[in-house]
Amino acid sequence: MGKAVLDFVLDLLYPRRCPVCEGILGRNQGRICVSCKEHLPYIHEPLCKKCGKQLAKEEQEYCADCEKTDHLFTCGRAIFLYEKDLRRSVQRMKFQNHREYLDFYAEEMARAGEKYLLAWKPKAILPVPMNRRKRRERGFDQSVLLARKLRDLTGIPLDEKSLIRIRYTMPQKELTAKERKSNLKDAFLLDPDCKIQEPVLLVDDIYTTGSTMDAISRELREHGIREIYFLVLCAGRS
């Protein structure tokens, strides 16, 4: 069977679907359908100067969380609001093994995040490490896959070995802010022999309170790394 015929048959058997609405994509469509493309929930100004969350009022400089927290990272940005269809999409990616969505996610992070990357000039991408038990359950690690694709799209070197998660931690979403902090204490370890250069760019799918980014930043700072940025796919509103 010729390749064109094979592709045609595969399309009939396993049609490509829009990662946002799950609608079937025509052969000549891009990674998402036309109507989802028009309504993607990009985070827009005003943004929290620190964590990049979308703010309700122009007069604010920081979100409520960054107002009261001395975050240990330099700053970070997210591409999409973690709401509605996009939230459901991320949940399908994680819990129903739709890792094919990650191509779309990474392309959006590279394209819409380009202005940040040009300003920050990171010398290394570090994926936020997932604990091993979780990775076994899920079968893949979305932050590593996102980071690899981002490396391919931007040319920024990737280091997926030096930063590891050493403790099994409770799922953060079940904890209060205070519990989140102690839950993550000493959860991350940076290889003392690694040759990571700053600025570094942490990559993950979701940003919530920043306790994970702070726990990693604490470990990086102990090794003299102080310029710490993050780029994530999505974040909630302030």
Ligand SMILES: [Zn+2]
């Ligand atoms: Zn769609």
Ligand SMILES: [Zn+2]
């Ligand atoms: Zn903030």
